Amino acid sequence: IKSLREYQKKLKSSISQAENLALAVDAWSNIRNEYILNYTILTPKPYFINSITSETNRHTAEYLCDLMIHALEKYDPHKFLVIITDNAANEKKAALLLKQTFTHLIPLELVRPIVKWIHLLESDEPFIHKVVHAFKQIKQSLTDSVSLGPITPDVEKMIFEKFPRRHECAVQPIHLAAVILDPKDLGVNLDPEELLNGIEFIDTLSKTMTNIDPVVVLTSLTKYRNKESMWDKEMIWKTVESFESLTWWKGVGSINCRQLARVAIRILSMPTSSASTERTNSTMGRVHCAKRNRLTTKRAIKLTFISHNYKLRVRSKKTSESQTAFSKEAGIVQESYQNQKRLKSSDNRTTKRRKGDSEL
Numbered sequence: 001i002k003s004l005r006e007y008q009k010k011l012k013s014s015i016s017q018a019e020n021l022a023l024a025v026d027a028w029s030n031i032r033n034e035y036i037l038n039y040t041i042l043t044p045k046p047y048f049i050n051s052i053t054s055e056t057n058r059h060t061a062e063y064l065c066d067l068m069i070h071a072l073e074k075y076d077p078h079k080f081l082v083i084i085t086d087n088a089a090n091e092k093k094a095a096l097l098l099k100q101t102f103t104h105l106i107p108l109e110l111v112r113p114i115v116k117w118i119h120l121l122e123s124d125e126p127f128i129h130k131v132v133h134a135f136k137q138i139k140q141s142l143t144d145s146v147s148l149g150p151i152t153p154d155v156e157k158m159i160f161e162k163f164p165r166r167h168e169c170a171v172q173p174i175h176l177a178a179v180i181l182d183p184k185d186l187g188v189n190l191d192p193e194e195l196l197n198g199i200e201f202i203d204t205l206s207k208t209m210t211n212i213d214p215v216v217v218l219t220s221l222t223k224y225r226n227k228e229s230m231w232d233k234e235m236i237w238k239t240v241e242s243f244e245s246l247t248w249w250k251g252v253g254s255i256n257c258r259q260l261a262r263v264a265i266r267i268l269s270m271p272t273s274s275a276s277t278e279r280t281n282s283t284m285g286r287v288h289c290a291k292r293n294r295l296t297t298k299r300a301i302k303l304t305f306i307s308h309n310y311k312l313r314v315r316s317k318k319t320s321e322s323q324t325a326f327s328k329e330a331g332i333v334q335e336s337y338q339n340q341k342r343l344k345s346s347d348n349r350t351t352k353r354r355k356g357d358s359e360l
Helices: 002-017 061-072 088-100 117-121 128-148 153-170 174-181 192-208 214-224 243-249 258-268 277-285 297-359
Strands: 022-030 036-040 046-053 080-085 106-109
Touching: 002 036, 002 046, 002 297, 022 061, 022 088, 022 277, 036 277, 046 061, 046 088, 046 117, 046 277, 046 297, 080 088, 088 106, 117 128, 128 153, 128 174, 128 258, 174 192, 174 258, 192 214, 214 258, 243 258, 277 297
Parallel strands: 022 080, 080 106
Antiparallel strands: 022 036, 036 046
């Protein structure tokens, strides 16, 4: 009980300090065939919040929506941008009902990429900027495979009819915006319509954030994509290949325009799937197994809470050294940039002084 309370206190503190949150929800049935709904809040670290048993309640979309509202209100609804559910009909409908209450929320369905993308997009890392590329690569792979494989024309037609629908459902403007804000890509591989939708999303989001001027954000976005003005410094782009997009924006990317960086960090912090919540199902399955079938459901939920968040804390410690190294490098880049500004200012003053002397 003491460990549970300590973790609850630390977890609440960690989530309260985060400015950008996402809620992932997934349902499953335990060893007693009880319907259990697991909640994960991502900062982007996936914190297991709670499991709720439906008991005598029906698993309707309205009931699930009420549970989601309770979770959002506990941690400030305005901090949340994305709500992720599985493909179950009641969960999808619940997310849409939730959007009627909190209009700023973006409901995302679970992205289930094939083979090579599963490990990446269903990891705990925020790789929302890779979703568009994943679908394009999957489409190309399907095109190549279908033409070579023993597939009947009817099956081939069905595949290429359903894939665009899945693409339309899974890839939304937030994913296009994430590609534009990926310094490795800059949105150069998007078609004109995708590029316009992504920029429009960035503009719309900036208008909902406090202390953000949308005009400044769009101006900075244009200079960022064209590598103009303050973005033309080679030192700024040297670290792009060494770090993920979110880490880059938190460090080097925030030097030139903090307002654009805030928007970028908010978007790039979002997860791609509810896989983190599904992993809490696995954790609970190991805790509440056949050998421990006499555990009460409430006790199993508490043990799952400790187990999942303890592992998350251990993994976080392992990444702290690399983050510290990047912070130092970002500091060096910023110091170098400030030195260049001071040197340029000094040269301008010297030029003006010489001009004044010559006039005398």
